[in-house]
Amino acid sequence: MIQPMPLADSANQPTEVPETRRGDRGGAASGAGVCGSQRPSTCRTIPVRELDDGLVAAWKALRADNPALYSPFFSPEFTLAVDEVRDDGQIAIVERSGEPIAFLPFHRSGRSLFPIGRTINDAHGLICAHDTTIDWHWLLQQLDATGYEYHALFSSSDDAGEHAFGWTKAFLCDLTASDLRYDLWLEQNRKTIFKQRRKTKKLIRDEGPLRLEYASTDPAVLDRLIQLKREQYQRTRIFDIFSVDWIRNLLHLMLTRDGALQGRLSALYAGDKLVAMHMGMQEGKLLHYWFPVYDQAFGYASPGTALFLEIVRQAEANRIDKIDFGYGELPYKWTLNNVIDSVPHGAICVSHAAWHARRLRGGVMQTLKALPGKEWSKRVLRKVHPQFGRGRYH
Numbered sequence: 417m418i419q420p421m422p423l424a425d426s427a428n429q430p431t432e433v434p435e436t437r438r439g440d441r442g443g444a445a446s447g448a449g450v451c452g453s454q455r456p457s458t459c460r461t462i463p464v465r466e467l468d469d470g471l472v473a474a475w476k477a478l479r480a481d482n483p484a485l486y487s488p489f490f491s492p493e494f495t496l497a498v499d500e501v502r503d504d505g506q507i508a509i510v511e512r513s514g515e516p517i518a519f520l521p522f523h524r525s526g527r528s529l530f531p532i533g534r535t536i537n538d539a540h541g542l543i544c545a546h547d548t549t550i551d552w553h554w555l556l557q558q559l560d561a562t563g564y565e566y567h568a569l570f571s572s573s574d575d576a577g578e579h580a581f582g583w584t585k586a587f588l589c590d591l592t593a594s595d596l597r598y599d600l601w602l603e604q605n606r607k608t609i610f611k612q613r614r615k616t617k618k619l620i621r622d623e624g625p626l627r628l629e630y631a632s633t634d635p636a637v638l639d640r641l642i643q644l645k646r647e648q649y650q651r652t653r654i655f656d657i658f659s660v661d662w663i664r665n666l667l668h669l670m671l672t673r674d675g676a677l678q679g680r681l682s683a684l685y686a687g688d689k690l691v692a693m694h695m696g697m698q699e700g701k702l703l704h705y706w707f708p709v710y711d712q713a714f715g716y717a718s719p720g721t722a723l724f725l726e727i728v729r730q731a732e733a734n735r736i737d738k739i740d741f742g743y744g745e746l747p748y749k750w751t752l753n754n755v756i757d758s759v760p761h762g763a764i765c766v767s768h769a770a771w772h773a774r775r776l777r778g779g780v781m782q783t784l785k786a787l788p789g790k791e792w793s794k795r796v797l798r799k800v801h802p803q804f805g806r807g808r809y810h
Contacts, residue, residue, distance in 0.1 A: 457510055457511065457512045457517070458510070458511050458512075459508055459509065459510050459511070459555060459558035459559070460508075460509050460511070461506050461507065461508050461509070461559065462506070462507050462509065463499075463505070463506060463507075464495055464496060464498075464499035464505035464506065464507055464521065464532075465499060465503070467492065467495070467496065467507060471509070471516065471519075472492045474515070474516040474519075475492045475516070475519050475543055476492065478516070478517070478518070478519070478543055478544055478545050478548075479491070479543050481545040481546055482543075482544065482545055482546040483546065484541070484546070484570050484571060485541070485543060485570065486702065486740075487538065487539035487570060487704065487740060487742070488677050488697045488698075488699040488702065488704050489533070489537050489538055489539040489540075489704075490539060490541075490543055490570075491676065491677045491699060493673075493675050493676055493677035493699075494532070494533065494537075494677060494697070495507070495521040495532050495533075497666060497669055497670060497673060497677075498532050498533045498537075498666060499532075500669060501662045501665040501666045501669060502523075502662050504523060504524075505521060505522070505523060505532050506521070506522055506523070506524060507519055507520065507521045507522075508520040508522065508555065508558070508559055510544075510550060510555065517544060517545070517548055518542050518543060518544035518548060518550050519542070519543040519544075520542050520543070520555070520564075521543075522564070524561070527560065527561050527562045527563075528561065528562060528563055528564075528565060529556075529559065529561045529563065529564040529565070530564075530565055531566060533666075535567065535657075536657065536663060536666075537568075538568055538704070538706075538742035538743055538744075539568055539570045539742065539743075540566040540567070540568055540569050540570065541566070541569050541570050541571045542571070552564070552579075552764045553764075553766055556764065556765070556766050557766060561766070562765060562766055562767070562770045563763045563764060563765035563766065563770050563771070563774060564763065564764045564765075565762075565763045565774060566760075566761065566762065566763070566764075567584075567743070567761040568584065568586065568742065568743040568759045568760075568761065569759060569760050569761070569762070570759060579760075579762050579763060579764045579765070579771065580760030580761065580762040581760075581761055581762040581763070581774075581775050582760070582761055582762070583758040583759065583760050583761070584743045584744065584745065584758065584759055584760075584761055585743070585744075585745050585749075585756055585757070585758055585759075586741070586742060586743040586744075586756070586757045586758065586759045587740075587741040587742070587749040587750075587752075587753040587755065587756055588738060588739070588740050588741060588753060588754075588755040588756075588757075589728075589738065589739040589740075589741070589752060589753050589754055589755065590737075590738055590754055590755050591728065591731055591736065591737050591738060591739065592737050592738075593754055593755075594754075597728070597729070598728045598731070598754075599725045599728045599729055601754075602725075602728075602752065606751055606752075608721075608751055609721070609725070609751065609752075612718060612721050612722065612725065615716070615717045615718050615721075615722070616717060616722050618716070618717055619686050619691070619714060619717035619719065619722065620686065622686075622717075623686035623687040623689050623691070623714075624686055624687020624688065624689075625686070625687065626684060626685065626686055626722065626726060627684070627685045628682065628683070628684050628685075628723070628726040628727065628730060629682065629683045629684075629685070630680070630682050630727065630730055630734050631680055631681070631682070631734070632681045632682065632683045633671060633672060633681070634681075634683075635668060635671065637681060637683050637690065637693060638667060638668060638671055638681055638695060640690060640693065641681070641693040641694075641695055641707065641709055642658050642664060642667070644693070644709040644710070644711060644712075645658055645707060645709050646658050646659070647712075648709060667679065667695055667707070670695075670697065671695075676699060676700075677697055677698075677699045678697065678698055678699075679695065679696070679697055680694075680695070680696045680697060680698045680703060681693070681694070681695050682694045682695075682696075682723065682727055684719060684722060684723040684726060686714070686717075686719070689711075689714070690711065691710060691711050691714045691717075691719040691722075691723075692708070692709070692710035692711070692714075692719035692720050692722065692723035693708070693709055693710075693723070694706075694707065694708040694709075694723060694724075694727070695707040698734075698736070700735075701735055701736055701737045701738060702736070702737075702738045702739075702740055703727075703736045703738070703739045703740070704739075704740045704742065705724075705739055705740065705741050705742070706742075708720055708723070708724070708748075710723070720748065721748070721751075721752075724748075724752060727739075741753060743759050762774075762775070763775070
């Protein structure tokens with residue numbers, strides 16, 4: 417589980433990355449599938465569309481018992497929403513005596529499995545009780561799969577180091593960790609946030625007073641967010657994920673979806689100008705910060721930071737006590753968080769060969785990203801192969 421950092425640590429140094437443990441990365445597994453249990457377990461697979469009310473109730477009960485599964489990506493509502501725009505999701509259900517003890521929603525490509533929602537899903541793993549350990553090798557064999565690839569495994573078990581390629585920081589804001597309101601705590605502990613007041617005052621002088629619409633349902637605002645994100649991806653030469661139809665459709669679906677998990681489109685206006693937006697998900701008192709963006713015309717005022725601070729100031733009114741940034745070491749996450757953890761990325765495979773093949777492929781990509789002149793390489797790559805990376809989203 418994620419543990420809070422000391423609030424006085426304004427240097428915001430990361431917690432120590434867990435040491436990768438050596439262990440068996442492959443090979444056949446025997447037994448019932450539930451480690452430490454003599455009772456036999458079975459596994460069946462259903463299309464996501466066949467997830468009924470009884471299974472949803474069992475899923476939610478298991479998740480409620482496991483604090484590691486706090487992210488809304490583990491909710492059945494997220495799986496159902498993704499399947500509504502893709503219709504290729506499957507769910508493995510591990511049962512003991514006819515009762516579900518674990519769920520794994522996934523996409524399949526040949527004999528490889530991927531988390532539901534592919535790379536826009538920021539938290540992966542089995543949905544099971546905190547004291548249940550499933551033998552992954554057994555599970556993959558039941559699913560006729562050679563491996564399950566992940567980039568942010570959240571698990572209550574301690575075996576992640578056995579199949580991880582590496583570790584990535586994950587960030588969260590615990591708004592209740594200090595007696596101070598969180599934006600005031602940030603001003604005291606982060607120099608860049610202290611300076612934000614001056615930038616925001618200039619924005620107000622130039623354009624007019626700030627106004628936050630925390631839960632907009634205007635599709636035109638979402639379309640503007642998607643447009644600005646696409647421009648951002650083009651500037652930074654990152655694959656444009658919003659060129660993928662189902663991702664755009666998912667965000668529009670989440671915008672109007674009711675239930676325990678809801679899309680949250682927040683819009684910050686200065687006068688009548690829309691200067692920054694964020695599309696995320698709220699479940700209970702947790703807001704997952706997913707797709708933030710701001711209009712480059714107002715970049716001098718750091719409107720993305722101003723948007724986040726306005727959301728924090730209205731957090732109590734909107735019943736938020738935690739903001740989850742998920743995995744990935746983007747600069748704004750280092751500035752705005754007060755909780756840091758490390759999550760593994762890697763693959764769980766049925767054989768050593770399959771694991772090493774996936775690790776080699778991932779290592780080649782990391783090496784290419786680290787080469788000198790990578791910006792020039794990215795320009796050439798995007799010009800020659802503009803759709804490079806699309807396969808990760810299918």
